[in-house]
Amino acid sequence: MNFGDAKTTDRLERALQASLRPVDPGADFTEALLARLATAPADAANPLMAPGFVHRRRHSASMALAASVVVALAVSWQLLDVRAAQRAEQARIHSQVVLALEITSERLGQAQQRIEQFQTQEKNL
């Protein structure tokens, strides 16, 4: 059998062609299809499925992608700002703590001196 030859001669093949003749589904088929087209969400009645919608959908997808990139950049920028502000606040708090410790240390030194002076005066008496 020559499979590249469209004309088959074998009796079995002729019988197959005869037994597989297309059959029409009947008039009800088209009516049912039209009814489904009228009620299906993705049909002609839906303006989203009109011809040309796919092109608009591709355009919308591009716009959505661009918008996503812009939003992502804005969020990243905002995060950088927040982190810088947090670092500045941490540095401010650190310096205040150091200053408070310095003040406390100075006051303790002064109190120590007064105690020593008081003890010296008591010995002298």
Added chain:
Amino acid sequence: MTLTSLPLEFPALQADPDPGREAAGDFAAARAGDSSAFVRLVREHQARVFSLALRLTGRREDAEELAQDTFLGLHRQLCNLESAVHVRHWVCRTVTHRAIDLLRARARRPQAQATDHMLLEVPVEDSSGDPLLHRTLRALLLRLPEVPRAVMVLRFQEDLDPPDIAATLDLPLNTVKSHLRRSLDWLRAQGLEMSR
């Protein structure tokens, strides 16, 4: 395999020698949104699509459902198709893949084994030749696995050449030739009585 992933290009497929101005006109009008032209397009292809589904699934109700789903898909995809010739290839390809998916899903169900006797009961009007032989051949085809069955139906119902069948089913050409040869050998081995 999912239908949404089906490509819309048919590089290896041959155009009909005379697709007809009327079909081209209906295609262009349907693509522009003319619903009556779409109905004419459906009527032009409905016998082909329904018969492919019927020969592959063996059940009239499944065939009607598959054929209608295919035309609903066609309605959505019209703007992506280039010509009336592509419509024929698109519907053949889509209904065949959907039918194969259905058969595979059916095979996974436990009651699938019970369908074999029912497949012989597909009512088909047969006014030419030997009706008994034709009915037997159709029943035997339904006993083939889904892919060889699709190859045989595309070959002998749609008169597609092996390269076109390979493009329709996304199969290597040699696989298609092998399925054809083995299926024909198997049918011959069934000892059919064929009159001239």
